[in-house]
Every structure is written in C-alpha cells, then in structure tokens.
Amino acid sequence: MGSLPHVVEDCMGFLKLYSDGSVHRSNNFKFPVSTIEDNSVSFKDCLFDKKFNLSLRLYKPNNNNNNNNNKLPVIMFLHGGGFCFGSRTWPHIHNCCVRLATGLQALVLAPDYRLAPEHRLPAAVDDSVEAIRWLQRQGLSHGCGEPWLTGGDVDFDRVFIIGDSSGGNIAHQLAVRFGSDPTAIEPVRVRGYVPLAPFFGGEVRTKSEKGPSEQTLNLDLLDR
Incomplete structure (x- = not known):
C-alpha cells in the first residue's frame, strides 16, 4: 500500500499541490x-x-x-x-x-x-x-x-x-x-x-529580484 498524497507546494494556504498531482483551492478569501x-x-x-x-x-x-x-x-x-x-x-x-x-x-x-x-x-x-x-x-x-x-x-x-x-x-x-x-x-x-x-520570469535574476525580499511576492514564492 503506497503512502497517502502529501503537500509538495503550498501557496499561502490558498493553493496546495499534492504529490499525486491533485490540487486543492481554497475559496476562503477575505x-x-x-x-x-x-x-x-x-x-x-x-x-x-x-x-x-x-x-x-x-x-x-x-x-x-x-x-x-x-x-x-x-x-x-x-x-x-x-x-x-x-x-x-x-x-x-x-x-x-x-x-x-x-x-x-x-x-x-x-x-x-x-x-x-x-x-x-x-x-x-x-x-x-x-x-x-x-x-x-x-x-x-x-x-x-x-x-x-x-x-x-x-x-x-x-x-x-x-x-x-x-x-x-x-x-x-x-x-x-x-x-x-x-x-x-x-x-x-x-x-x-x-x-x-x-x-x-527568467533563468537569470533581474536587479529587482536581487533586492530586498517582499513579504508576499518573495523569491521563494515566485520561483514556484
């Protein structure tokens, strides 16, 4: 019996991608x-x-x-x-x-x-x-x-x-x-x-991407 699907990407809790390719979208937007x-x-x-x-x-x-x-x-x-x-x-x-x-x-x-x-x-x-x-x-x-x-x-x-x-x-x-x-x-x-x-987006970082990271649009999030 294989393992249960697990979250491989989580975008602020609103969008989750699971290991089996399934996606969960939250409608709980405020x-x-x-x-x-x-x-x-x-x-x-x-x-x-x-x-x-x-x-x-x-x-x-x-x-x-x-x-x-x-x-x-x-x-x-x-x-x-x-x-x-x-x-x-x-x-x-x-x-x-x-x-x-x-x-x-x-x-x-x-x-x-x-x-x-x-x-x-x-x-x-x-x-x-x-x-x-x-x-x-x-x-x-x-x-x-x-x-x-x-x-x-x-x-x-x-x-x-x-x-x-x-x-x-x-x-x-x-x-x-x-x-x-x-x-x-x-x-x-x-x-x-x-x-x-x-x-x-591109393979080479732009000047703005190398600058101070923003709270929401940070490199970790954008790279996904």
Whole structure:
C-alpha cells in the first residue's frame, strides 16, 4: 500500500499541490474591498469558450459621454494572479473594470482564463487569444451576436488590451502574436497594449529580484 498524497507546494494556504498531482483551492478569501455598486455601469457575463466553459464580463457605462459618434472604444482587461489565481468576479478586479469603463468611457470586457497548475502555460495565453477571437466574431456577426457589441455602439477599430501582473505578461504575448499581422483579427484593430506592472520570469535574476525580499511576492514564492 503506497503512502497517502502529501503537500509538495503550498501557496499561502490558498493553493496546495499534492504529490499525486491533485490540487486543492481554497475559496476562503477575505477581500479588503467591497464590490462597487453605484449604478455607473451595467455589466453582464457571457460565455466565450464552450469547450472550457470560460466566461467574460462586459461593462458598459450608463452615461455615454463619448464624443466619437457615441461609439465606445473597447478595452480588454486581463487580470493578474501569478497565472494561478484570479477571476473576473473578484471585487478588486470587478472594481478596476468599473473604473475603466466610467473613467475612459469604454466598453470593457474581462475574460477569465484557465489557471495553473491544473492548466499549465500557455493555456492562459490560448484562452486570451480565444477571447479576442470571440470579440472578432462579434464584429463579423452583422448584428446577430452579443447585443452590447453588435448594436452599433462600439468601435472595433479602437481596441486596447490592458493586463495586470501576469495579465501584463499575457498582453505582451498577444502583442507578439497579433502585432506582426493586425489584419488577422479584422475588424478588430488593437491600437495599444498596456502592461501594468507586468510579471516576467527568467533563468537569470533581474536587479529587482536581487533586492530586498517582499513579504508576499518573495523569491521563494515566485520561483514556484
């Protein structure tokens, strides 16, 4: 009789990887912020990948002050979380998208993606590519797709991709993939990629990695 599975990696108690490859995720997150509920935006969830049951959240400002024929630019927001955590439903991610939608007068879409270690890279990148393909399909649907995107209120020619932390890494990967041939996703036209404190790892330590260790994002954790 073999030994029982034991923990081989423990990420702050929220994510545990066992010796048999199984993973335990805790849902006991205590978020320091509450979800914004000020009626500044309308939002809803849409399934964009049936194969992996992945959804994204759409945000639309209720007061459209856009001066470009009232058409809203589109912002795709890719959440962070070390490729292992995060969801469009988490309060701080939701609140960020609310502020982007109202502050920039844009339609925001925030896709989920498969998380590691259950789904190893490049799964997260592949899912983000599929989110862009979904957006492209909306632009090609001739008014028969998602009403918030196909009703003539958004400008597919002004799309921006923003990524936070690991999401910034994904944004970079998307720029590499689509930057050389922007016509591959017409009528979508990505006008800019905005990495926010992007996470990149490599075999050689960077200067910041050699500096004083942070309490949470320390080398021991990041190396895992």
